[in-house]
Amino acid sequence: MGRGHPGAPRPAAVQGTGSSSAVSKCSAAARGYIQDRFVRLLVGPRRRRRAPLVHRGYYIRTRAVDHCVEDFLLKTQSHPRTQILSLGAGFDSLYFRLKDIGLLHHTVVYEVDFPNVACQKATLIKRMKELSVLVGDTGGEGLGVITFSGEDYKLLGVDLSELSELQRALKEAGLDNEIPTLFIAEVVLTYMESSRSDALIQWAAEHFSQACFLLYEQMHPEDPFGRVMQHHFSQLNSALHSLTQYPDCEAQQRRFFGKGWTECSVMDMNEFFSCCTPEDEQQRVQALEPFDEYEEWHLKCSHYFVLTASKGMEPSWTPLLPNMTVPHRDGPVRMAGSITAAVCTMHSDISGLRRYGHHSVLIKPNVILTTGGFGEEDGQHCRMRSFHVLIKHAGYWKAGCVKKENPDKRDERLHHTVSCLSSSLALVVGGRTSPSSAGLGMLWLKFPEMCNALDPDDITVELVRLQSAAEPATLRWRHSTTEVIFKGEKYLFLYGGRSAMEPVLGDWYFLHAEELSCTVIPVEGPAPESRHSHSACSWKGGVLIAGGLGAVEQPLGSVFFLRELEHGFQWQTVDTHPPLIPRYSHTAHVHDGKLLLVGGVWFHSSSVPGITVIDLRTGLCLDYMIDVEHLEWPLMLHNHSSVFLPNEKELLLIGGGGNCFSFGTHLNPEPVSLSLSNILPNH
DSSP states (O other), rough: OOOOEEEEEEEHHHHHHHHHHHHHHHHHHHHSSSSOHHHHHHHHHGOOOOHHHHHHHHHHHHHHHHHHHHHHHTTTTTSSOEEEEEETTTTTOOOHHHHHHHHHSSSEEEEEEEEEHHHHHHHHHHHHHHHHHHTTTTTTTBBTEEEEBBSSEEEEOTTTTOOHHHHHHHHHHHHOSSSSSEEEEEEEESSSHHHHHHHHHHHHHHHHHSSSEEEEEOOSSSHHHHHHHHHHHTTOOOOOTTTOOOSSSHHHHHHHTTTSSSSSEEEEEEHHHHHHHHHHHHHHHHSHHHHHHOOHHHHHHHEEEEEEEEEESSOOOOTTTTOTTSSSOOOOOOEEEEEEEOOEEESOOOOOOEEEEEEEEHHHHHHHEEOOOOEEETTTEOOOOOOOEEEEEEEEHHHHHHEESSSGGGGGGGGGGEEETTTTTEEEEEOSSSSTTTTOOOOEEEEETTTTOOOGGOEEEEEEEEOTTTGGGGGGSEEEEEEEEEEEEEEEEEEOOOOOOOOSSOOEEEEEEETEEEEOOOOOOOOOOOSOOOOEEEEEEEEEOOOBOOOSBBBBEEEEEEEEOOSEEEEEEEEOBBOOOBBBBBEEEETTEEEEEOOOOOOOOOOOOOEEEEETTOOEEEEEEEETEEEEEOOSOOOOOEEETTTTEEEEOOOOOOTTTTHHHHHOOEEEEEOTTTSSSSO
């Protein structure tokens, strides 16, 4: 979409975002996300295949706009005449899609964009028979700012920030102030100075007797994802101006009420997808492509909103009234306090710890091994081949790359688990290369006795690939593998996750720690619902399972304890109060009867998850914010790993981040230390 606001060279940069959007929509249409046979004609030779995450992002944007536009046309069908004014329409195909499916019986569509964008689009329409036949060219182009004129379609070349010029052009084109009018601003107003976009919103309310407004744009500029998003647009020389003044849904709602609108509803895109998208349509979209970037998808959706406002409409126009079976967005999360994040004092190179989807494990006191994940190696983003070790000595951590014996491409895995079974042996279970891979089975990691090793670069890890009868159970990722004790024997409890065939698993296996064979042990009680990206901790010989992403890609807020009985195990629900906020992609630790949940993703876009402490004796659940004032970069706590050092009551956060929609990949550059002594007092 082209967007108007003053000052060179920004208009050109802003127009570039419009062209990029059109290319992304074209790619999404080609993969079946949206039904649009016209966008390819308007994009022309610039076509490019986008990533599945970008496809989902443009799907939800298009669906939100179409949902509201079609609702407007439906609610006003008894009126003899209506009109739609698309501000900064760029190369959008909305008019052609509506005309093609017969929804424009008595509606005229006006589109406004920068003069050169409007001229380019007018030329394309005249050149393409599929487009010109639909619109019916009446030969009215070239009349001042009107670059194309059909009976029910007018294309105007005007800078939106020049309101008086816009008013003159619209009057000349025949816009009627007295009939129902829908204004559409799809990622447009935020590129204008706030005073100018405010004036436009107020002008629409004051000058049109029956007006509706549809706004889709960004929000939450100050959390980690928001900072990456802002930086991206600043780099493109198309800064997001309205975010400072209107950072969230509530501020945008107040903005419209203050500018003369009498009805206003707003929701972020997670809520729109849950509440306003039928379940069968959700499932259709979720099955279109192999996909494993849930965190980035949900974060993207929490940073975009759709708003509808109206005045003078009878009955009032409220297309965003959600299906009430889904809980509505709650108020802000109540924080019990804050924990200060500090960059770890490190000696030697830590670049290899800039990764996500990896696993870190304490292989002995003060020695941490990190394996797998996606990050930066030799200046390129890739699946990580290197293993890293952190060794603490004399109060500081030393980082280094581990030498590997028998390396293999299958070592480059994401979302696997590592279980330390002795001081010299660890078992890697599952993981994937790509979301369509079949999973990667098991791998022994054998390392020498390291009691005296102070230099990580001196450590060698031997890799031994395993073929065992338990292999089919291990072809999964985003699962958990937790040590349990049954009748004095050690087992690994393998639970949940997902696979190339199943988007979410709810099964479990008991893997005998020595024989690596699956053992049938009776389990009673109601089983947890299927989940992946949950957390699991050993406790009292059993397992604590918390959160995760459920079958319909919705975060879960349940906590379960798999308790050891004489003849087997039993699932028990752990009740928390207040209820645990549903989340996933977090890590967890148990200390002194308290379950610590670290980071993750939730749908509460008013804040990001910090540390949640659940008292397993009383069920009391307290949320603590992580104070990142001393960090110079955004701390993204999903797809991270964490190691708890019980003696120091210190939590070490390693890696984390992800591919932030189309804004670039963020990797936390350094490990971070959290002192928990103030929230874990001595007894």
